[in-house]
Amino acid sequence: MRLLPHPATEDIQLTEVLKALSDPVRLLVVGRLAAHGEMTCSTAGDDLGVHKSTASHHYRMLREAGVIMSKQEGRKKYISLRRDDLDARFPGLLDSVLTAAHEPV
């Protein structure tokens, strides 16, 4: 099991998080992670409508912004929401975004 570089909780920047969440594809991924917990990249990226390399790019954005955790296990990579870290740093932010993301168009 290998860990990838992630920003420390106190280094998570609000503007970076907001930018990470401001893409429809990434918002969809975050919604899935919130609903289902830890998933592999392929599961999270299923039916996203983008190429797998594009999805990989989005995972990196989310990780570098401090929104998700990644850990490699064998040939699979598991990603999960850093919910506690985000709640500690920006209380209520993630919940309001997730609620808003479920709203009807």
Place this chain on the structure above:
Amino acid sequence: MRLLPHPATEDIQLTEVLKALSDPVRLLVVGRLAAHGEMTCSTAGDDLGVHKSTASHHYRMLREAGVIMSKQEGRKKYISLRRDDLDARFPGLLDSVLTAAHEPV
């Protein structure tokens, strides 16, 4: 008094709002509007550290995303937060962002 085009409340898109809030300059402007209410563009743009045309660009981003209201009066333009509209559409979002924006680095 002239009104400029703004998106209707139900047309405000979450990703657009998040993108609008993901810039440090715009976040600063929104914080000022939240603290002081309606202000002119020059007041809101005071000491932002950017050229007035850059500030004007940011106001347009915020307006088109549905974050602020603009109304022209004479040669001054007043901008204000669309707090009620944002609260109605995305409950808790604006408050959590404003709270987060006040956090120490």
Place this chain on the structure above:
DNA sequence: CGTATAGTTGGATGCATGTCAAACAGTTAG
């Protein structure tokens, strides 16, 4: 009318981003 004020617009520039395709790398299975 002429001048000052408040903002916008257009051009230019450099940087970031979203996307795909193809090649690559690491891991597991037969």
Place this chain on the structure above:
DNA sequence: CTAACTGTTTGACATGCATCCAACTATACG
């Protein structure tokens, strides 16, 4: 070992964006 699987990296491309400067518009003031 060979082949399949999982995901990343690189290149290419188009787009968008933050920024400044200069010119412009519109309004107000003398």
